Amino acid sequence: MEAIFIYLLKANLLIDIFYLAYYFLVQKETFFNSNRWFLLSGLFTSVLIPLFFIKKIVIIEAPKLIATNLPSIKNTNINTVIDKSIDWYNILLVIYILISIILILKITSELVSFFSLIKNKKITVNKPFAMVDIDENINPFSFFKYIVFNSTKYSNSELENILNHEKVHSKEKHSLDVLIAKVFCTLFWFNPFVWLYKKAIIQNLEYIADQKAIKNIEDKKAYQMTLLKVVTDHNCLSITNSFYQSLIKKRIVMLNKNQSKQKNVWKYALVIPALIAFVIFFQVKVIAQEKITHHKDRSSGTKQVSEMTWTKDTPDDEIKTDVQSMKKIGVEVNYSDLKRNSQGEITAIKIAFKDKSGKTGSLLYSGDTPIKPIVLRKEIDANDNTKVSLGELAELDNLNQELSIPEPPTPPTPPTPPITKMVNMPKPPTPPTFPTPPNVKAPNDPNDKKAWRKFEEKMEKFEQAWNTEEIKEYENNMKAYEKEMEAYEPDMTAFEKEMEKFESKMEKFEEEMEAYQERIHKSHKD
Template sequence: MTFLLYLGKVMLCSGILLGYYWLFLRNKRFHHYNRFYLQGTLLLSVLLPLIRIPVLNQPQSPVNQAVYQTLAVLTVKDGEEELMGEGPGWAARLFTLENGLYLLYVIGVLVLLFAFIRSLLYIRRISKQYSFERIGGLKFFTTGEPGTPFSFLRSIFWNNELVFNSRDGQQIFRHELFHVQQKHSTDIIFTELITAFFWFNPFFYILKKELKAIHEFLADQYAISGNDRYAYAELLVLQTLKANNLPITNQFFQNHIKRRIAMITNNQSARYSYRSRLMALPVLALVFCAIAFRAQRSAEEDGKPVIAQKPITIIVDAGHGGIDPGAASLDGKVKEKDLALQICQKIQQLASAYNVNVVMTRSDENLPGGTTVIHDGLKARTALAQKINPDLFISIHVSSTGEQTVTSQTGFELFVSNKDDERAKQSKQLGSVVLQELSKVYAINETIKQRKQNVWVLEQTPCPAVLIECGFINNEKDLAYFSNSGNQETVAKKILEGIVNYKNKPVAMVNPSVIDHTPDRNERVEKTVKPAITTTAPVSSNSNSLPVAAPPPQQLFNDSTLNKLIKHFNRNTWYPKQALAQNAEGVVYFSVMVNRNGELNNFKTYEQAPAEANSQVTKLVIVSYARETGNAATEQLSNEELTKEYQSVMKKAAERKPDLSGCTPQLSPYYFQVSFRLEKKSATANKPVEAVVPASAGISDRQMLLPNGFLWKKQGKC
């Protein structure tokens, strides 16, 4: 689509420049200036979109801020799981929308080039058919052809019915002679070729027509020098011939008669003319900056691959092979082993452009190492990795639900080892970056996954390793997308870009919460959960209520977005008046998401801790002083009504806009548990409250664990 984008920029550039000409230069008497302006417009429109001048420093890639907080561990079939297929036939790959557009473009070019060549052949034919005389450096042909007189290059084709030595004949001859001297035919050949290759651009047809009009204005001006301009105008009117004209010649009797007569008889202010011409400079500068200058945000945006700073050696493993076909499409025609190999081969073909060296575990349909046993094939894969010790190991598969029915599950899935060591952490970082790149071209599962029973190639490789499931083979949309050769190339590029970004730029990581799914993928059990540390530190805009944040210390100092959210809810939450009036306490659960614009959305409340929170819930405590006696005059609320009051308070706090500038959008929601708690007043009510924090948290037992860093008093503001 890069070429189609270029054609669109050509149209935009020509449209802007033609618009300026139409408003300020058209039908003005500075014809030489207009001629070169129109020529320049054609040339700039074609060349300017090819110029790329970076004017901004490359900003920090979002990959530098990659954060994954939720790591789902899924139990799937034991052993290696891969996907691949045979792919569609040549007809399905050929008849695509993009190829159809290219075909239409080529047909248009060929039609116009044929018309152009036919005109040239006509001129060549009549130049051989009729005799000529040499007048100076030109050839003068006397013909009986319709459409004459006209000129082309250094030849004038005269009509034998027009008396050469008459007054009218001499003026017409001077007119055509000027075309020859000024080489107007080269302008026309240039515009015809440009129009042929950009036939879809309507602005070029208008430019071509205007350039021919300028040629006639200039030739008319030369022909009437020293003669009666009104007599010449009369000649144009009386002797206009109704004949077909060749598009590549300069005919005396053309259209533009009304405009030519106006140019001959009218005068214009020179002051206004100079002003109109000078206005072209800022317009040209604006177009040049808009088309040529660009912020260099990424190498991909400039049409060039992101290159690794140092050479990278990776092993690319096409899953399954040989007697192990892997999953298959519902009709059995597409097999996982074949489809995975096709994607891997695309990675291998493109890798050199990214400064990446690819070693394939298999390059044909057989199992790696020429083995005939599936288990030996798995060993051959990891033995190769241990032998060459690559930087990374990438295994390509295609997923399946294992059922002979169409599934609605779709998109990329990415698996890493379930071990808890440094190599596994690096694999998670690699997976996060690769998923971010793949999300730009197709749907992804936003959580990195693990299997309860570890995958051999992920466990036994000596380097960071990921397994990428490229869609679901029993999903028709996924099968069509990943079977397409062009889409396979796009996927390969994104995987390579993720690899290069991972090696070039460090990735921030937050300690993840892990959820383990049982083999039926329904029952959830906790695997690793960091207990939240609750602090009591009141702060509120209401003197009667004391909201307190209780973030886990590791998250507080590693996740700036969560840190800012805690600040926000600290400052915007109060104890509901009606709950306070009847000395009621309660707990409410809610979740929010942060979008790409740094705004909170998707606020949801829950009656109990949501299972999808994966036990990663940030705890907040809203503390107020209990009244000595409840307010009997106040209408007593039920537990359900009180819960709605608590939820309403948190919703209003979420609707207020926090400052989340510079934060990375979270792929999954933030979950909060808010406890509304009452305390009795004491003699120390006005003293600062200090947090009680375990020494393991790395914080002094006298230090306040508040995200805003201030020491708060119980009944005051900061």
């Protein structure tokens, strides 16, 4: 159970890394399509990396046993002791699952609401789109191939702008991105960054639709006025790509922003050092493995002792190698019913042996706890009498055996990775209350000069309403905030250089580890 919580913590840490990389590095760039795939790949990378580990195996020599008359243990059952205390992991897991189910049911309810809305409505198929013109007072939106709108609320030119926008959403399957983001919110609901992540995905999809829709529209200003008109209508389903988004002014700013320089794509690569550091610190398993040894005991009563030792961490390929090695010295070993827990530790195994003289023995483990070290030992005394014993290392210790355990050399210390100085960042200014657009519709008759004059006067008043001191102060504060945020870019450059130094130290550390393992082998041979 603990493994599940460790996995969730690791996955959420990676999600946080990807979101912060997006927020500080590429959010302001106009690489909207690249940002889309960066954000999506970040989610899937976050759930996959914690599932894979890099194993570093440290070989140590099995203990040398000097003893006679070792017992053969048959059919030993290891009973599991049940802890009757409160299992808080189980309680937390139940709470986590219940909240996730509630959020999944909410998504299901939204899907049902959508299909109920378009049920019995006239659908005009214009491949690859399905146009649904409804009477309900709801904001225009798209959901996969369906584009839903109320044509009576907008003029022909406004409706054309809206449909161009929604067709981009539908054609590029943006609804799938929204669903993926919402599913991740149901799985990692306890992480505040995952909700910001979903918001960033939806906002970037709007940038993509605006950028591509404006290419098919001659009057850029009319498109922006359409954005302002629909901002007053908040009726929409959260699973859909709605034409309305709360950060409407930011969308307008992005529409008028110059394209980012292509050389700025290098910023995406800055997330790689953070991923490398994550793998080094959390996804490397160091396994101490005991190796089968063949040696001659110099004591007066023993001529030769050969043995193998299996621990809870012994890998399958090592077990097979040991079986072949024992077969070469006349002991046939068979094993079955091998089971491992989520950490890869052996919890159950059945072992049986048979030597050349026909003597047999067996050992059985069954339970949920990892096994204790197992020793299979062949002893040939001075009179060429052979004895094979199978048992736990702890039980053999209780027979007053003399153990000779070599002292391994001190392993090298791994380097410490650099830490970013992204602290005490400035807070963005609080936005003012933006003016409400006039409830006015453009005249249908282009020759009605009086109506057009009245319409233009109201729109002019609305544009003047944006020139208040409060809004100007907000824009100045935003410029100051952006300059303060630019001050953190040198920190990222310095961090990248520190990561390069760290990688060099890690290469040196790996070389020291190889030398360390060679010293262990050498000490065992001696």
